[in-house]
Amino acid sequence: MTLANYINELLYRYDCVIVPNFGGFVTNKIGAKINASTSTFYPPKKKLTFNAYLQHNDGLLANHIASVEKISFEKATEKISIEVTKWKEQLETSLVKVDKVGTLTLNEDKQLIFEPNNNSNFLVESFGLSETESKEIKRFNEEVKTLPSLEEDETKKVIPIFVKRAAVAAAVVGVIYTGWNGVQNKQQQKMLASQEKSLEKKIQSATFVIDSPLPTINLNVTKEEGINFYIVAGAFQVEENAVKKVEELKEQGFDAKILGKNSWGLTQVAFDGYKTKELARKELLRIKETVSEDAWLLEK
Structure with a gap:
């Protein structure tokens, strides 16, 4: 496995994964979001950032590699050091892609710029959840037409039986359509309410925030x-x-x-x-x- 794979695994369980002598990948929990203009719901996630000042070896990454590969802690630390050297050399001419985590580049001032992979969500509670779009519910107001009054002639006309049956059938169809339209509206409202309630249960508050660079740990x-x-x-x-x-x-x-x-x-x-x-x-x-x-x- 590559160093990127180990970092990816640890980000699901820890708020910070430090690559010694390189920098730390830091996560910050953010709650669910709703885009009112597109009616799109976004599940809670871990926002991923990079802090170049976190370079002290806290042992987390090296211990994880040693455990998985059945090697000593010192050997795991050496493997990390070799990979970091490759990353630094690569940054001089191009970008470094940390698979499923993001990409790193150097700007004109030789400062590291991190672009996270937005397709990855390291929040375990949101596993399997994706953005959901709730389609707009269109409601129609039925137009009630006034039927012309029937004036009976002095000589009463006999209405044929098939005309009476057709009128009754039309009335029944109208009642059924109105009822079905109401049921559809109620079902759509229930679906929207259920989606909103499900997302509200998943909203998480931030538990890890770094407001300023840390020189060491x-x-x-x-x-x-x-x-x-x-x-x-x-x-x-x-x-x-x-x-x-x-x-x-x-x-x-x-x-x-x-x-x-x-x-x-x-x-x-x-x-x-x-x-x-x-x-x-x-x-x-x-x-x-x-x-x-x-x-x-x-x-x-």
Whole structure:
């Protein structure tokens, strides 16, 4: 698999994927949108941007590659470095296409310009949803024609029986048409209301926003004497969810703990902390096989 494939996979599960010494791909959840002029509904999605200042190796990408390819963390880091060198050389003469993610180019000031692939939606909750167009409902006002009054002649004329039957049939058809037209209108209204309600349930608020460039990533980790390595179980926007995760892991026998908030304001939770890298990596492999494939190693 290529580096682009690994980045693509991680963007479905994480808000930020950093390519060491190159930059970070950052996602930001946005809600559903409605284009009133075209009556088109757009599902919630993750808006993708690129931040060239995020270059610190947080271990996420390298750990993922090492896990998939069954290689060491150092070997995975080396593979990333080789690919980054190729990208930088390619940018000097042309663009770099990151498959299913977007394209990168250099402007006249040698600044990276990122153009996301709008056909990709990394929001898992919107999987399978596409833009929907609701056709305009046209309503017709039936014109009621006034029937001329029939004046009976002094000598009453006998109306033939087939004329009476034709008049009755015409009246019945008119009633049926009116009823059917009303049913169609109601069905169209229900369909539109159902579409709007379905989209409203999917509306998500943004959980990750970077307003200004970040020179580096410095994690605010709880310091423990002699403990330099942690196996990260996840990062949470709501602190209560982080506390629940710690309790859940402790019930499973782990000495779980909260490490503090990272630079994006997310509270990190660890399975446990370790004094040596060898011991931590050995435990990481066990956790990946038995508990969570998303676990990764953080070095303080």
